[in-house]
Amino acid sequence: MALSHAILVSLLDRPQTGYDLGKRFERTVGFFWKASNQQIYQELHKMADAGWVTAETVAQSDRPNRKVYDITDTGRQVLEDWAATPTDPPSVKEELLVKLFALGDINTETILAELRRRHDFHKTRIAYYEGVMREYYPEPKKLKARQRGRYLGLRLGILSEQTSIKWCKEAIDLVSESGSE
Amino acid sequence: MALSHAILVSLLDRPQTGYDLGKRFERTVGFFWKASNQQIYQELHKMADAGWVTAETVAQSDRPNRKVYDITDTGRQVLEDWAATPTDPPSVKEELLVKLFALGDINTETILAELRRRHDFHKTRIAYYEGVMREYYPEPKKLKARQRGRYLGLRLGILSEQTSIKWCKEAIDLVSESGSE
DNA sequence: AGGCTCATGTAAACGGTTACATGATTAC
């Protein structure tokens, strides 16, 4: 269970509904931990059963009722225990590199198209990250602890995207030069 | 099914047993696609059932018999179809950044210890990658297509590790400066 | 009229991890 931890972390900021969590995930933690709405709803049920969160139903007349979740003391304890447990580096699943591993046996044009698409993806993403950076974190050294953590997430995002863009360019060059074969 | 594709790619080089595949994975594709022995064995059974690979039992007197798997024409077709299907960028699961997101609420020393451990991990890994690079890919432009794909995998590995190391240092500095809070 | 946002859920299938199970040979 690790999505539950990401949810708890998000609930530290404020009580939220499953829907709220889904939206905030998209803009924030979701860049480091993807989660769909359905997954969040299911996880919240389990977490409520386990006593990590409380659910309060807020009646609405025009819309389905909202269920607002808040972290409990048990939840805070769970977070603390999790924080104290060493994190393994994420296990990589890079399908594109598996494809590249088959270079020479599979179509070169197809791979080039993939690389170009990937390049554009990273360009778009870095633009987004840089926008957030300019708007919210212009001077990292002046930030409070809590904001520093978020800044560092963004910072890794930007560095990683730069790396990916650089690599994509190299890869496109090297693959398109129809070398010795 | 995506491990199956990685297995097929590895079988393009030569027929192999589940055990062989496991070992080669550790040194090669495994850096982009982790897989345990058990997983590989199970996957091979499924793939044999589906006709993507053939299994030939090679009797051994002193050891358990080996089962050597080879890719079939169906398997080659599956690979081709897979290659033609666009790859989504991997969905990120970076637990450490989720922790960083909770900076201010969880213990700073614990996070610093994590960051230092991560730093060392990346140092070790880049040393390994650079060793392989020096030994096998000294001149990328002279490589054949097949080797170029592998070189690019390694190249991304090195760039990523450099990025991670740089980020770890920044993160350690910023987190340890007990700033305004 | 069509699409987006708000709002919550269930169920099945899939993929990956961990634990369990066995056992001989080789090298230190």
Add this chain to the structure above:
DNA sequence: GTAATCATGTAACCGTTTACATGAGCCT
């Protein structure tokens, strides 16, 4: 003696993804 290497498997569990299901209000 102990650990590593060779060699193959089964079963349970867990977490993720995808498909299915519903429905009102708002904006163009």
